[in-house]
Amino acid sequence: MPIGRQPESRLLPSAGMHLWPSGGMSAADSHAQGHLVYAASGVLSVHTERGTSIVPANRIAWTPAGFTHQHRAHGHTDMRIVFLPASLARLVPDRPAVFLASGLAREVLLTLAGPRDLDRTARARLQRVLVDELHEAHERPLQLPExxxxxxxxxxxxxxxxxxxxxxxxxxxxxxxxxxxxxxxxxxxxxxxxxxxxxxxxxxxxxxxxxxxxxxxxxxxxxxxxxxxxxxxxxxxxxxxxxxxxxxxxxxxxx
Known part of the structure; x- marks a missing residue:
């Protein structure tokens, strides 16, 4: 699938959204901060050296800092992304993982990655709530090993x-x-x-x-x-x- 089908995007240093057309795929990339992704609509697949994870509407995927990855959209997909500071990234796995998305985790992630402007204190508080929810959910992988x-x-x-x-x-x-x-x-x-x-x-x-x-x-x-x-x-x-x-x-x- 060609990488040229680029999404509509709204990105901040800590979070953002990509509206992908069906079949859209990102270039291989890695980030200095680990990030969580969620498909508010559509289905995502996240490919790393560890395999391919499928991210439907009831899952949240985690990719640690430094892991090369690609995102692919299946159907028109609203992908939300939240970057975690190192202090919180230490509390989640040091490898790609997929978690069951609770209702609270979903709403917090959508707030962090949405259009609402949040001050630093509110953002840090919501990020901590999100990580706590992932701990409660435990891992529920939908991963196809490579x-x-x-x-x-x-x-x-x-x-x-x-x-x-x-x-x-x-x-x-x-x-x-x-x-x-x-x-x-x-x-x-x-x-x-x-x-x-x-x-x-x-x-x-x-x-x-x-x-x-x-x-x-x-x-x-x-x-x-x-x-x-x-x-x-x-x-x-x-x-x-x-x-x-x-x-x-x-x-x-x-x-």
């Missing part, structure tokens, strides 16, 4: 291009030059999950994008490889923590 082995990368490309592909691992291995046993070991050793767990996550992440674009549950289920909506709903809820219907309703309320 394969390093070339054989895993080849399998990943096939599934990224067509998440609904039901080809067994042995047949995928034949196409990419590795045995099913070798690929199974690599998925376990590199990514900490089975091939089928990883494929389910790929499908759920694609479903997040399609739901944000307004497609109904049945159509999304079939497009992402489920033969019936009930299986899709169970898998989606297990990964995201809410049903596709409730997630889609959250997206509609945010827009």
């Amino acid at each position: 394969p390093r082995d070339d054989r895993l990368r080849a399998v990943a490309r096939l599934l990224y291009e067509n998440p609904a592909d039901t080809t067994p691992l042995a047949a995928l291995g034949h196409r990419t030059g590795a045995s099913a046993r070798t690929l199974s070991r690599l998925f376990h050793d590199e990514l900490g999950m089975t091939f089928y767990e990883w494929r389910t996550q790929v499908r759920v992440y694609q479903a997040l994008v399609l739901l944000a674009e307004g497609h109904d549950t049945t159509r999304v289920a079939h497009a992402c490889g489920w033969a019936n909506p009930s299986g899709f709903i169970a898998a989606f809820t297990g990964v995201v923590g809410t049903t596709p219907g409730r997630y889609a309703a959250t997206i509609r309320r945010s827009t």
Whole structure:
């Protein structure tokens, strides 16, 4: 996706917003301060060397200082960003992380990144509340680890291009030059999950994008490889923590 599709932006030293067109992607960048991002509408993906995190409307993503990252918008996306001073950044992980967004965390982040002018004392107080809320929420990652082995990368490309592909691992291995046993070991050793767990996550992440674009549950289920909506709903809820219907309703309320 071309990087040239630049967003409308409002940025302050401590926070701001980007209104991204669907498919917009930032250039690779890093910052001297760590930052939190939230999709007030649409869906974001945040790519770092640790993998790709999906940031729908019920998640907040953290990228520490110095980590090279890229943001990509899926659907028209209102991305809010809040930079944390070093004194507060020490209280959150020293690696990219994704947190469940409580109602309070969401409202505080939107206030910090919104048009309202805040004095330094008010801003510092709200930043501390936001970090406290993230501590209470704990981490709820929606992250797809990035394969390093070339054989895993080849399998990943096939599934990224067509998440609904039901080809067994042995047949995928034949196409990419590795045995099913070798690929199974690599998925376990590199990514900490089975091939089928990883494929389910790929499908759920694609479903997040399609739901944000307004497609109904049945159509999304079939497009992402489920033969019936009930299986899709169970898998989606297990990964995201809410049903596709409730997630889609959250997206509609945010827009």
